[in-house]
Amino acid sequence: xxxxxxKQLEFALTxxxxxxxxxxTHLSSHGRRENDxxxxxxxxxxxxxxxEYANEPVDIAKVMIMCLIHDIVEIExxxxxxxxxxxxADKKEREDAxxxxxxxxxxxxxxxxxxxxxxxxxxxxxxxxxxxKAMDNVQPLILxxxxxxxxxxxxxxxxxxxxxxxxxxxxxxxxLFEYTDSVINKHVEDGNILKxx
Numbered sequence: 001x002x003x004x005x006x007k008q009l010e011f012a013l014t015x016x017x018x019x020x021x022x023x024x025t026h027l028s029s030h031g032r033r034e035n036d037x038x039x040x041x042x043x044x045x046x047x048x049x050x051x052e053y054a055n056e057p058v059d060i061a062k063v064m065i066m067c068l069i070h071d072i073v074e075i076e077x078x079x080x081x082x083x084x085x086x087x088x089a090d091k092k093e094r095e096d097a098x099x100x101x102x103x104x105x106x107x108x109x110x111x112x113x114x115x116x117x118x119x120x121x122x123x124x125x126x127x128x129x130x131x132x133k134a135m136d137n138v139q140p141l142i143l144x145x146x147x148x149x150x151x152x153x154x155x156x157x158x159x160x161x162x163x164x165x166x167x168x169x170x171x172x173x174x175x176l177f178e179y180t181d182s183v184i185n186k187h188v189e190d191g192n193i194l195k196x197x
Contacts, residue, residue, distance in 0.1 A: 004107050008018040013104040017075045024081050024155065034073040036079065041066035043135040050135075053175040056127040066121040066132040069114055073098035082140075083161045124171070134172030137165060138180060145183050149192025158194040159184070 001009075021036040034042075044067040053058050074080075076098030080091045080115045099118055121129045144151045152162060162184055170177035187193045 001060055006066060007105060007107050008110070011102075013064050014105055015072055015075070015103060016127055018076050021071070021074045023075055023079055023140075025140040025143050026147055028143055030147050030150070032070075037073050039139060040068050040071055043070075043132070043139045046139055047132065047135045050138075050173070050176065051125070053173045054107060054127065054131045054134075055174055056130075058128050058131050062117070062128045063130060063132045063135075066117055067135055069118055070121050070132065070136065073118070076101055078169075081155075083157050083188055124168075130172035132172070134169045134176055137169045138176055141166065141180055141183060145187070149187040149190060152187060153192045156194060159188050159196045162187075 017039070018037040019035050021034045021104075023039055025034055025039070026032065027034050027038075044064040046065055047063045048060055051058065053064070059066070071079075073095040077091070077094040080094075100116060102113050103118075105111075106114065120126055121132055122171060124130055124133050140151075163181075166180045166184060169180050182195060188195055
């Protein structure tokens with residue numbers, strides 16, 4: 001086997017570990033906690049289905065690959081719960097180290113390509129990154145909504161926390177922001193998200 005193929009297959013096997021990283025969000029119908037790979041797959045499919053709602057024209061293949069790779073770093077860095085402020089303090093440092101370790105398995109050209117896509121997603125400055133980030137917000141929200149807001153209720157999430165995260169959806173999709181806003185307000189009314197003081 002040549003060296004390039006060996007590196008690509010090693011990377012493919014390494015990212016299988018993403019299936020072991022459990023998130024705080026539960027699957028629909030009150031299922032088990034979802035893993036990072038399921039989250040990424042779901043986001044990518046949603047991006048394709050919902051592309052007509054992007055605020056700007058997007059390269060949907062680029063959006064989908066961003067969705068698929070955005071949490072690979074959590075294999076080494078661990079999952080950082082969206083509403084845990086303390087764990088966000090060193091998140092970038094942990095994820096940068098993980099990105100270097102994991103993407104360095106690849107041939108140099110693919111390492112550069114995936115690193116650039118990961119960084120573009122994190123920076124959120126392109127139309128594709130903004131839409132991919134909207135998917136990262138909407139995907140767990142639809143699961144939480146399907147479960148009666150139980151994850152928000154369990155973690156005692158506040159309106160400021162949930163709305164603060166979902167306000168970023170607007171940059172990628174005004175239409176999906178309108179949807180998330182209505183879902184959040186319903187769960188505030190139902191007591192699943194703690195009301196503002």
